[in-house]
Amino acid sequence: MKGGFNNIVRQAQQMQGKIAKVQEEMAEKKIEASTGGGMVTAVVTGDQELLEVKIDPEVVDPEDVEMLQEMVVGAVNQAMKLAGDMMNEEIEKITGGMSIPGLF
Template sequence: MDMKKLMKQAQQMQSKMAKMQEELEDKTLESTAGGGAVKVVVNGKQELVDLQIDPDAVDPDDVEMLEDLILAAVNQAMREMQEMVNEEMGKVTGGMNLPGMP
């Protein structure tokens, strides 16, 4: 392989990865905990963009349970979003693990 061809392929991959990152930022993922008592939505930037709590899940005598449900839902959504990002990026990179990329 000559160097020019290799550089061109690298530039194309970089361009595809940038486009993929933009597209992923617009995606959202929903996760629930406690049988739907807590629902969260995260985006491709791994930001929490929505949180809904069923009023029946709010027990002033057991705030810790509600906190645990929120943490579980948020952490699950973040893991699933990271898996989605890794899967989509893997399609672009052909499975290569590139430094500095998610």
Template sequence: MAKGGFPGMGGGNMNNLLKQAQKFQKQMEDMQKELENKSYEVSVGGGTVKATVNGKKQLVDITIDPEVVDPDDVEMLQDLIMSACNEALKKAEEDSSEGMKKMTGGMNIPGMF
């Protein structure tokens, strides 16, 4: 066997590849921690309903203006809440996807996020 690695594999190149993979893994972990610490707030209905999610895509807060609570129109309030939550989750997902694009140079790696 050739010194420094497998025959025909170029030991130095394998070491460089391994170092790059470890560096990429560390960057991914750092980015994931950063995203988990972020929060995303969205307001709908002219500010009557606000939803906040974290980077783990968990709903952490919801605020409803009492003026929008109409017992005769519960469906509107439900729609506003659903809209606010979905928009906040979408915002968190877009931020996560954007971070992945920066890390991978635009390559799509299935299952990474």
């Protein structure tokens, strides 16, 4: 029985190492999402760090700042969701879809 437990622990450690590597790789990836037909674009890393927000000057209207704010929030949220989904897909490849509390 002890050998089986040690094997499980070893496999979990290997899985954790693979997940750490994926997380490092994801930090290097850039994910882009836009709103308003491309008028506002957000670029985030795979580990969900906001890198850049691009705003087309045509969408800047001092009379309607609220619309621009909503477009920025929408683009950032979409980029973050895409990055999170990508990270989850990569981790599921390693874990086979099983959830292991405390593994990452």
